[in-house]
Amino acid sequence: MKRYLIYVLLMFCCFSAYGQSAEEQRKRWTFAFYGDDSSENFQWSIAGNSNGQNPNVLSEVIWTKLKGAGVGLDVDLNIWSHIFFKGSYHKAFIRSGRATDHDYAADDRTQPTYSAFLKSNEGHTSRYSIALAYKIKLHELLTVMPQAGYANNGQKLSLKNFEEGKGGKELNSSYQTDWKGPVVGFDLQVAKLRRINLNAGFSYQQLHYTGRADWNLIDAFDHPLSFKHTAKGFESQVLLRLSFKINSICAAYLRGEYRYAETGKGIDQLFLADGQERESQFNGALRKVKGIGAGIIFSLR
Incomplete structure (x- = not known):
């Protein structure tokens, strides 16, 4: 069903909105x-x-x-008529954060058997996406670009003790994820004045989730892959961008985004040092991300 949704969207893009001016159809790279x-x-x-x-x-x-500074690049290439190639890449480096690790012996998080309060001040997150989009001018102040493509999100997170001991092996566990799959969405230009432009972007992604862990202090677990999680889920994203035109090729802009992702139930595979493997239910993962930034836009024709 998801595959057919993408096909229908692309066909709609190819047969819509032929009324744009010749100036607007000139190739543009942003x-x-x-x-x-x-x-x-x-x-x-x-x-x-x-x-x-x-x-x-x-x-x-x-x-x-989990807080950190990041850098990113968004590219729009007008490859033919109203059709655009859109690509993006972003990477952030985690500088602070906290974590808790709890184990339980009874249902509904009762009878705790282990509790740890940890720091997570290392690692990074990354995201890249590619898509094809079609520009449809609905009004002088309203333009929409439906799009379909593929996106991949990744995290590399750490678990460490707040107080480092003297001698002995230190806690230095890690958990690395991949959230990847097809994505559909649209960009909406909601206001275009002489020097100010406001854009909003919305996307929805069906994804396959994989999490890989190295619990370094548990000798009974294999290393570097102690256990693996797999599940299916989704992600939704909202992006706002307010730009201020400096000249014909350059603009400064502010941006803000919010992303929400979650998975359903899946499989937890445990890998033991003696070569044995065990399986249990992965109850799911939940992720919420918010960010604010600023940058420069270059438009070339």
Whole structure:
């Protein structure tokens, strides 16, 4: 069903809105460079067995207020008539954050058997996407660009003790994720004045989630891959961009975004040092990201 939705969207783009002027159909290349500051929360949990029981939450890890500075690039290439190629890349470096790790012996997070309050001040997040879009002018002040493509999000998160011991092996565990799959959405130019332009972007992604962990202090686990999570889910994104035209080829802009992603239930695969493997239910992952930034846009014809 998702595949046919993308096909229909592309066919709609190819047969819509032939009324644009010749000036607007001239090839245009736009490059937007920006820096931003972001904050995110992320969590996952597993059950005691493959049926989601014994208990229904066996272990849960929650990262909060993962903050860091990032850089990004958005590219729009007018490849033919009203058709555009859109690409983006962003990477942020985590400089602060906290995490909790809890294990339970009974259902509904009761009878805790382990609790740890940790720091997570290392790692990074990244995102890239590619898409084809079609520009449709609905009004002098209103332009819409439906699009369809592919996106990949990644995280590399750390778990460390607040107080480092003297001697011995230190806690230095990691969890790395991939959220990837087809994405559809649209960009909406909601206001265009002489020097000010406001754009809004909305997207929805069906994704496949993979999480890989290295729990370095547990000798019974294999290393560097201690366990692996797989599940299916979705992500939605809202992006606002307010630009101020400096001259015919250059503009400064402010941007803000919010992303929400979650998965359904999946599989938790545990890899033991003796070569054995065990499976239980992955209860799901939840991620919320917000960011604000500023940058420069270059438009070339």
